[in-house]
Amino acid sequence: MKKLILGSFVALLLVLTSCTAQRKPVQNVIYLIGDGMGFGAVSSLLLSESEVTGFEMAPVIGLNETCSANNYVTDSPAGGTALATGTRTCNGYMGVDPQGQQLESILKKAQQWNKKTGIVVNTVLTEATPGAFYAGVKKRSESYRIAEQFVESGVDVAIGSGLSAFINRPDSVDLTASLIEKGYDVYLDWKSVLQTTSQRFVGILPMSDVHRRNKPSTQSAGAADGAEVCLAARLAASQDDAGADTTVLSEPNEYLAKAVKKALSVLEKDSPDGFFLMVESAIIDGYGHNNDSEGMIEEMQEFNQTLKALVAYVQEHPNTLLVVTADHETGGTSVAYKSHEVGETVPLQLSFSTKGHTGTVVPVFAYGAGAEAFAGIMKNTDIPKRIENLIK
Numbered sequence: 001m002k003k004l005i006l007g008s009f010v011a012l013l014l015v016l017t018s019c020t021a022q023r024k025p026v027q028n029v030i031y032l033i034g035d036g037m038g039f040g041a042v043s044s045l046l047l048s049e050s051e052v053t054g055f056e057m058a059p060v061i062g063l064n065e066t067c068s069a070n071n072y073v074t075d076s077p078a079g080g081t082a083l084a085t086g087t088r089t090c091n092g093y094m095g096v097d098p099q100g101q102q103l104e105s106i107l108k109k110a111q112q113w114n115k116k117t118g119i120v121v122n123t124v125l126t127e128a129t130p131g132a133f134y135a136g137v138k139k140r141s142e143s144y145r146i147a148e149q150f151v152e153s154g155v156d157v158a159i160g161s162g163l164s165a166f167i168n169r170p171d172s173v174d175l176t177a178s179l180i181e182k183g184y185d186v187y188l189d190w191k192s193v194l195q196t197t198s199q200r201f202v203g204i205l206p207m208s209d210v211h212r213r214n215k216p217s218t219q220s221a222g223a224a225d226g227a228e229v230c231l232a233a234r235l236a237a238s239q240d241d242a243g244a245d246t247t248v249l250s251e252p253n254e255y256l257a258k259a260v261k262k263a264l265s266v267l268e269k270d271s272p273d274g275f276f277l278m279v280e281s282a283i284i285d286g287y288g289h290n291n292d293s294e295g296m297i298e299e300m301q302e303f304n305q306t307l308k309a310l311v312a313y314v315q316e317h318p319n320t321l322l323v324v325t326a327d328h329e330t331g332g333t334s335v336a337y338k339s340h341e342v343g344e345t346v347p348l349q350l351s352f353s354t355k356g357h358t359g360t361v362v363p364v365f366a367y368g369a370g371a372e373a374f375a376g377i378m379k380n381t382d383i384p385k386r387i388e389n390l391i392k
């Protein structure tokens with residue numbers, strides 16, 4: 001009998017030891033996507049910022065080929081799909097393969113592995129890049145359908161904009177009520193999001209709360225060579241202040257960094273198996289479409305605030321992986337030669353070669369646990385696959 005008990009104890013110890021040994025070093029993943037953020041955008045930050053930027057803190061840097069299934073130049077739905085699911089699809093398609101079949105995103109897989117999940121964007125929650133992580137449609141314009149899929153997404157926390165797809169619907173259904181039925185707290189203003197202690201909530205804020213407005217572009221939003229006209233281009237040129245709570249959001253660069261910190265505070269609580277957080281800085285793309293040098297530089301400085309907050313989080317939580325990349329480059333953005341006198345201080349001015357997207361490679365920056373997997377040249381589809389290998 002004694003032998004039997006001892007044997008059982010040893011067997012239990014072996015099981016416990018093997019469980020511990022199998023525990024992955026990467027528990028949490030933060031996936032930060034700068035829409036349209038190519039080397040020109042990154043350069044604009046490096047050349048305009050005197051302090052060390054979040055990019056320079058990256059121990060691992062790679063290159064990302066951003067093609068879609070049917071073009072060297074991807075649009076945002078296909079670009080988001082590649083980064084979310086590991087499959088290239090046709091331009092215009094979001095979350096589905098070239099045959100229209102639903103794909104499974106790394107966010108949905110993370111839920112199956114018992115991770116809490118979150119989405120934070122400075123655009124509408126049903127836009128192409130976040131949508132690729134939870135929805136499946138052949139047209140990005142199907143925002144009413146995408147909003148229905150968002151309700152079914154199972155994310156623990158989401159903060160962004162785009163209320164009309166949830167309440168001003170042809171079928172008259174109020175999807176905010178559907179979210180509440182599913183156990184979410186739903187907030188429609190920034191102050192409530194900042195103050196809530198809810199562990200399961202969706203913040204659907206006025207557009208003017210989620211991104212800084214730039215002066216209207218002197219050039220209208222347009223696209224070249226058949227490329228899409230992105231929502232981001234219109235947002236970048238918007239001056240609509242309606243609904244903004246200026247008493248809370250007093251600084252122009254506060255929203256995304258603060259929203260990310262709020263989401264992290266929810267995700268890290270009671271999550272023994274970790275979390276997956278997708279973050280999109282969407283409006284870089286818009287300034288590229290509008291060929292707006294000043295807007296792009298300011299937007300990259302805002303991006304840097306978010307990035308530095310996330311790098312600090314990773315430094316404090318060594319089981320967390322942070323991967324930063326773009327879905328594509330926008331604007332053919334570059335820093336072109338300009339003649340000036342020796343000693344003369346000349347403000348940085350970006351140059352552009354198109355009002356559409358381009359097919360040039362974009363950078364990848366990786367930090368924290370498992371970061372070394374993102375060195376070298378990779379396809380956009382490799383990124384979610386490498387994340388999966390680290391956390392599955």
Ligand SMILES: [Zn+2]
Binds near residue numbers: 076232286357
């Ligand atoms: Zn775009």
